[in-house]
Amino acid sequence: MMRYLIILLPLLFLTSCIDIIDDLTLHNDGSGTLKYSINLSASKVKVNSILALDSFNNQKVPSIEEIKKTIREFQVLLANEPGISNVKIDLNTVDFIVKFSCDFNHVNTLQKALKKTIATMNESPILPAYDGDWISWDGTSVARIIPGAIAEKSRSYQNSDLPLLKTGTYTSIGRYDRAIAKVTNVKCKLNPSKTATFLQVNAFELRNNNRLLENTVVLTPLR
């Protein structure tokens, strides 16, 4: 899903306040559910004013209809990938909130499906810089990263309101069937039953340092 952000990056980074949640439920067999929410409601005046333009900073501004079409295309393509089901995308065009969710039969299938969908939509193979695993699962530990190329791309978008990104957040949530033994990111919180992780970082700091979300979660051994 992180890679899909490449498509939305221009609009996202032109706005000042943004809240993103990625919520991954991972079962012992590698299957699970990914939920991804992008909330621009705190910047809806700005988003609306940008959407009212034909072009902005020499880039074409998509219409709401074009955004809906792109989202629908993504939904249809991803739903047709093997191992992916229940693809749902809700676009709230009043508050500018996008909520995506899908089930997958294995985390590797999810990555493969996302890569293929993005490559199809971009009408080109996925760039090597974006390739590689952004999530890996060996049955006991799960490791997550943001590819440097995506972070670099996000930094390339200039925005005079960037300091306002400081009020935005990126929240990464992980949910597991069994208890967590340890996490590598010191900012990562665990719930009382130690079956879920919560890692929230500032959107501005994340833009400058994509390693803030790197985290390896080691689960207790299977009984």
Next chain:
Amino acid sequence: MKNITALLFSVLSTLVFSQKSEALIPSQSSSVFSINNLQLLEKISVDELITYDFMEDIHQELFDGSTEAKSLNDAGIDFDQRINIFFGKDTRYEITGFTFGIKDKKALFSVFDDFDFSSNWDGKTEIYSSLFNHLVIQNNAAMLIRVEPVEALVTATTDSIWYARGNLSPYSQEAQIEDASPDDDTEETEFIDLSNSIDYEKNYNELLDSVQFYLKKDGLDALLKGVIDRGERLVNHAPAFNELLTHPVAGVFYIDRSRSFWYLKTILPRLFVDMKEIYEGNLITGDLILRDHAIDIDVTAQYGQKLGEIYTEMEDSKFDPNILKYIRSDHPAFFTYNINLRKAYEKAFEILIPILSKQKNERVIMNVLVLKLLDELINKDALFKTYKGSLFMTFNGVKKVKTKKVEFKYDENTFEYTDVISDAEEDMPVFTMGFSTERGDIPEMILTHLSQIASEIENKGDYWVLNKAVFNAAPMFMTHRNGLFIVSNDQTFIEITSTDMGKKR
């Protein structure tokens, strides 16, 4: 003698071969704002010039992320020549752009770095193109232009191709259902079905894009043939524009209002001929004069007798002094508008209705009938006392305005989250607009009844709120005070206006 001949030849060569930027403005342009850099730069620096709003538009066209560190000063522009911003529209195309002089072509392309060489038109004219814009360079002058087909032309052309191929409406559900698999059990299968069916809407939109692309190319070619090959340039067709260029002022503007009726030419040709009589030669021209601490705009309107009669009646009006109470010295900008709407209406009715009544077109005849009936049946006293013709608008700067946002609230035990609506603040340009009225009870009556059916409209006692009025996010406030009906997105201003600035309704 030999030296004098050489000197004369040299001067003549300079005159003949030095291209002036204004010479590239297409004859289709109906509005031009021409900046006389020589005059202007005596008063202000180039660095200051590029901070002005009208230059900001040029700036945005020129610069993208890759030219972040550069300014107009680095763009190789010849500031000894004018910069001319133009706009024109007819039944088929809308053109926008600007022309300017070139001092250093290499520097120009370090800024125009997203333009690729397209063609050498006639051995002397180079064409470069980017995603939206085209750059035409002839000698030491350039024109940046965007040619857009009007939406009606794109739609009409697309529809003619689409239906000629035997297609049904792309938005007809029947057409899609016929081709879709009849399996609609679950959401998952719904997507599979859609992907297997023919997406007529998508096909139609793709055809629309192709038609638009072709029409853009066709329009640009036609324009370039006119400007370059046939000399269809404003300087060759508009003596008034040429005369304006001789004014020793910082800038001039030229608005040919007779062009506003081009669209009638094909739709209602008879009406076009009749209306042309009224609007023939209707030019608004003006000089922009920079003073030490002020900018003067000297406007001249040229019009024929009939239009003059309407204008005379329109101007027979006294300025409403109440308006001055709402224009504060700390407002960055304001404008006022003052006409006698009733007198203008009556004179326009007297002149225009006989012209319109001669038309044979069914739509025009019906409109004339409606106009005549309204004129007879409507309470014109109430109408023109509600809006008399005096209005003002102020720009109050950028302020924080209250909006609503959706927040994600997390459960600390499960990290599940829910959407919660909370208050937010966003920066927004703040405007106030008001008009003189003797019948403030009429807008109040309209708002009272609308609030009964629309929950977005609320009465707050001294003023009204129209929630989510601006960009579906911020509210607008309305009040009736001192013989003015005032609308603003500045709540504080409206609250003060409603209490301190007068209770007299």
